[in-house]
Amino acid sequence: MKNCSCLYLVQDMNQTSVLKKLLPGFIPLIIFFVADEVFNTRTALIISILTGLGEFIVIFIKTRKLDTFVLLDTALLTLMGGISIILENDIFFKLKPAIIEAIVAVIIGISVFTPRNLLLNMSKRYLRGIEISDFQISLFNRSLKVFFFIITGHILLIIYSSYYLSNEAWVFISGILFYILFGVFIAYEFVKNKMLARKYRHDEWLPLVDTEGNITGKAPRTLCHQGKGLLHPVVHLHVFNDKNELYLQKRPMDKKIQPGKWDTAVGGHISWGNTLEQGLFREVEEEIGLKNFNPVFVKKYVWETKYESELIFMFLTQTKQKINYNPDELADGKFWKIEEIKSSLGKDVFTPNFEHEFPILMEFLSPRP
Numbered sequence: 001m002k003n004c005s006c007l008y009l010v011q012d013m014n015q016t017s018v019l020k021k022l023l024p025g026f027i028p029l030i031i032f033f034v035a036d037e038v039f040n041t042r043t044a045l046i047i048s049i050l051t052g053l054g055e056f057i058v059i060f061i062k063t064r065k066l067d068t069f070v071l072l073d074t075a076l077l078t079l080m081g082g083i084s085i086i087l088e089n090d091i092f093f094k095l096k097p098a099i100i101e102a103i104v105a106v107i108i109g110i111s112v113f114t115p116r117n118l119l120l121n122m123s124k125r126y127l128r129g130i131e132i133s134d135f136q137i138s139l140f141n142r143s144l145k146v147f148f149f150i151i152t153g154h155i156l157l158i159i160y161s162s163y164y165l166s167n168e169a170w171v172f173i174s175g176i177l178f179y180i181l182f183g184v185f186i187a188y189e190f191v192k193n194k195m196l197a198r199k200y201r202h203d204e205w206l207p208l209v210d211t212e213g214n215i216t217g218k219a220p221r222t223l224c225h226q227g228k229g230l231l232h233p234v235v236h237l238h239v240f241n242d243k244n245e246l247y248l249q250k251r252p253m254d255k256k257i258q259p260g261k262w263d264t265a266v267g268g269h270i271s272w273g274n275t276l277e278q279g280l281f282r283e284v285e286e287e288i289g290l291k292n293f294n295p296v297f298v299k300k301y302v303w304e305t306k307y308e309s310e311l312i313f314m315f316l317t318q319t320k321q322k323i324n325y326n327p328d329e330l331a332d333g334k335f336w337k338i339e340e341i342k343s344s345l346g347k348d349v350f351t352p353n354f355e356h357e358f359p360i361l362m363e364f365l366s367p368r369p
């Protein structure tokens with residue numbers, strides 16, 4: 001799969017919705033930082049711990065479940081605050097920012113360099129209802145790795161300045177420098193995302209979906225066809241004539257996937273901004289020239305190959321119209337007798353996808369007891 005390190009290209013979620021889901025986990029930490037400026041570290045710690053416990057109780061009352069992640073968040077905050085109180089003098093005071101950042105770095109490091117993704121496990125609590133694919137997680141982890149090395153370098157600078165540099169230099173390094181580095185990192189990601197978006201500006205964009213078909217984002221068609229992970233919707237239409245023969249298309253020899261094989265009458269992607277119905281009728285007209293037909297939904301299922309991940313919406317229809325396939329799209333097309341198809345299964349005549357769908361189609365059409 002092509003290396004694309006921008007979550008921007010493949011994730012177009014509602015930012016307000018995400019913020020609302022993430023905010024509860026950050027409230028105790030935010031309160032700690034604010035209270036630490038207004039009062040003192042000890043008072044701030046007490047207030048934030050009480051906030052975390054209060055949040056835990058409220059969630060338990062509402063859901064009747066013990067939210068272990070709230071307890072973990074509060075315990076982490078207690079550890080951070082406790083260290084701040086214990087090390088509240090001279091050189092140890094100067095090391096406080098490095099210790100706090102080190103805790104964050106350890107969590108990030110475990111998440112991106114080991115199979116135990118602490119950040120992902122914690123985020124599942126806050127991002128309920130939003131499905132993130134393995135590919136999107138890998139993109140996010142690449143950015144986190146960069147941030148891990150930035151924060152690790154900053155920790156080392158804090159330690160060095162605490163022992164060998166002036167107070168003024170320490171103040172700059174432990175505070176302002178971090179925001180400068182973070183700003184540069186955000187700017188770099190932003191510029192990189194814009195450049196990648198520009199690269200794919202002429203590409204067809206496809207919606208990304210979860211396994212139920214809910215849209216979770218969008219991505220260029222080129223990226224969707226460079227490996228597993230970017231699940232996108234596809235429509236298939238099986239066409240019968242009045243003799244109960246099934247129309248199949250022959251894939252052109254220049255196709256990257258299954259060239260020269262016989263396949264479902266119509267198969268195509270749903271473009272970004274199109275409904276399932278719009279995509280289906282567009283593809284059918286483009287490939288076999290059929291305009292007026294009544295599609296019957298059969299099934300949806302996930303189909304994965306080494307090239308892509310598809311959520312296929314399978315339909316069938318029956319028509320008396322003459323079918324004129326588009327030679328720019330298909331190599332050939334004709335109606336097959338069902339027995340003829342059955343006798344050719346497993347002989348490398350049809351695409352694997354069609355051979356998967358054919359028994360589903362036969363079962364759907366079989367008389368119900």
